[in-house]
Amino acid sequence: MTQTIAxxxxxxxxxxxxxxxxxxxxxxxxxxxxxPTYRALRAMHAADLGPMRASLTGWLSAWAGGSQDWxxxxxxxxxxxxxxSLGVTAKTAGQWSDAMARAIAEAGPADKALGRTMAERLDMMAQAMVRR
Ligand code: HEM
Incomplete structure (x- = not known):
């Protein structure tokens, strides 16, 4: 008998x-x-956000268990x-997490509780990046 494991x-x-x-x-x-509330965070990033959109999409997909291409x-x-080396401060890390939590909530994840957990875990990483 062949057993298929999902x-x-x-x-x-x-x-x-x-x-x-x-x-x-x-x-x-x-x-x-x-x-305007994310102005300090925006100022840290390059003028063209295109490459970052692609990179963060790849990283998040891989991190969440999707394609491991990134x-x-x-x-x-x-x-x-x-x-x-990017000089992340408590202020800019807070802006990053706030924007990310809003983006996750507004994107309408199928599992909303998991979306909130994802935002919490990313916030923990952002807080751990604070250097000064
Ligand atoms: C969990 C938290 C974070 C994740 C997963 C993340 C992810 C990323 C990724 C994937 C890139 C592109 C890297 C590349 O392609 O080489 C990037 C770049 C960058 N991130 Fe983050 N990031 C996080 C938190 C933060 C925070 C808290 C800040 C600032 C307060 C920040 C500021 C930047 C900047 C300035 C760049 C470079 C942009 C440029 O090249 O102009 N990130 N991040």
Whole structure:
């Protein structure tokens, strides 16, 4: 008898897959780009947010258990180490987390509780990036 073992659902699947991740990233950078409340965070980023939209989409997808392409294309690249030299402050980290929590909520993840957990975990990472 052949037994088929179902692949466990990943957070990526439970959130709603590629469509939801794309909505989160687009909304996140749109908020950063247009809302005066995120001005300090926006000023840290390059004028063209296009490459970052693509990179964050890839990272979030891989982190949540979707396609691992971003990790394969960036072997050994650690987000914590990468942000160490960017001068993240408590103020700008707070702006990052606030914009991300709003973007996740507005993107309408299929599993809303998981969306809130995702925002909490990303906030913990952002807080851990604060250097001064
Ligand atoms: C969990 C938290 C975070 C994640 C997952 C994250 C993710 C990313 C990713 C994927 C990139 C693009 C890297 C690349 O393609 O080389 C990036 C760049 C960047 N991030 Fe973050 N980030 C986080 C938190 C923050 C925070 C808290 C700040 C500032 C307060 C910040 C500021 C920046 C800046 C300035 C860049 C470079 C932009 C540029 O090249 O102009 N990030 N981040």
């Amino acid at each position: 692949k466990p659902a990943t957070p990526y699947d439970a959130l709603g897959g590629a469509a939801v991740i794309a909505r989160i990233v687009d909304r996140f950078y749109d908020l950063m780009d247009t809302e 990790f394969a294309a960036n072997p050994g690249k650690c987000m914590m180490s990468y942000h160490r």
